[in-house]
Amino acid sequence: MAAIEPIDIVELGIADAQAGLVLSTEAGWNQNEADWRVFLSHGIVFGVRDSGRLVATAALLPYSAGNAWISMVLVTADSRRRGIATKLVDACLDAAKRRGLTTWLDATPAGATVYGPLGFMPTLQLRRLRLEQPQTDKATRPLSAGSLDALATRDSRxxxxxxxxxxxxxxxxxxxxxxxxxxxxxxxxxxxxxRHIGPVLADRADQALGLVDAIVRSESGPWLIDAVHAQDEFLEGLVHAGWNIERPFQRMRFGKAAAAPAQLPFAVAGPEFG
Incomplete structure (x- = not known):
């Protein structure tokens, strides 16, 4: 795609899941094909093609109460620095505006410098951590199967x-x-x-840490978790247990929040989902 060529943005369909996976894999991200199918079947994914090859994407995933998540902003290496990502995010914002949606995203530090001038306001910060295997084989708390309804209720709060x-x-x-x-x-x-752990919801940091410890000892890794930075006791406990901080994310919002969270999670579902 030559720099002087216009950028033709198209809306993608479920058949583009594999092509999207190629882009996120190139970037070293952890999404699998099932994740791409969520965006393509439940959201709106915009893309740019070059000679039939998908070279860039951005997704808008609507939730309830007039909220939506922007993510999967990807541009393949040989198509960068041409303003494609900004145009794709603009397409997501236009689609959200037409639907009256407040948009959210979790940005890398570099991305935050781009999204700020577009009107996104910072909210909370996240830290992505990785663990290959637990440090010891000490006994852990027992795990029980959780209820989807109970998880959804706590996640909503x-x-x-x-x-x-x-x-x-x-x-x-x-x-x-x-x-x-x-x-x-x-x-x-x-x-x-x-394997990804999140969301993690608890009343106290020690409860959240105990559950995460039991999870990682119940099966093999490696593991990723996206911890809320403000939950400092939880974050410090993860690092003490051998988790390594890989990168920060800044959560940002475009528009007014519909409702304030009743209680912060300890870890989120992932920067692509919120």
């Missing part, structure tokens, strides 16, 4: 809006688990390269 459709889709996948223990709940699912 933490987010300020309902995401039961998304959580139900996650829970129905092979190898997904909803687990609970001592007033804490979490969803565990497969990613492309690592």
């Amino acid at each position: 933490a987010m300020g809006f309902d995401r039961s459709t998304l959580l139900s889709e996650f829970a129905a996948r092979p190898r997904s688990r909803i687990v609970s223990g001592e007033r804490a709940m979490a969803l565990v699912r497969d990613g492309r390269a690592a």
Whole structure:
């Protein structure tokens, strides 16, 4: 795609899941094909093609109460620095505006410098952490199967809006688990390269840490988790247990929040889903 050529933005369909996966894999992200199918079947995904090859994407995933998530902003290496990502985000914002949606996203530090001038306001911060295997084989708290309804109710309080459709889709996948223990709940699912834990919801940090510890000792890794930075006791506990911080994310919002969260989660479903 030559720099002087116009950028032709198209709306993608479910048949583009594999092509989207190629882009996110190139970027080293953890999404699998099932994740792409969520965006393509439940959201709006805009893309740019070059000679038939998908070279860029951005997704708008509507939730309830007039909220939506922007994510999967990807441009292949040889098509960058041409303003494509900005135009794709603008397409998502235009689609959200037509539907009266407040949009959210979780940005890398570099992305935050781009989204700020577009009108996005910072809210909370996240830290992505990775664990290959637990440090020791000490005994852990027992795990119980958790209820999807209970998880969705607690997630709604933490987010300020309902995401039961998304959580139900996650829970129905092979190898997904909803687990609970001592007033804490979490969803565990497969990613492309690592198992992902989140959201993690609990009354206290020690409950959340105990549940995460029991999860990672119940099966093999590697593991990823996206912890809320303001939950400092939880974050410090993860690092002490051997988790390594890989990168920060800044949560940002375009428009007014419909409702304030009743209680922050300890970890989120992922920067692509919120």
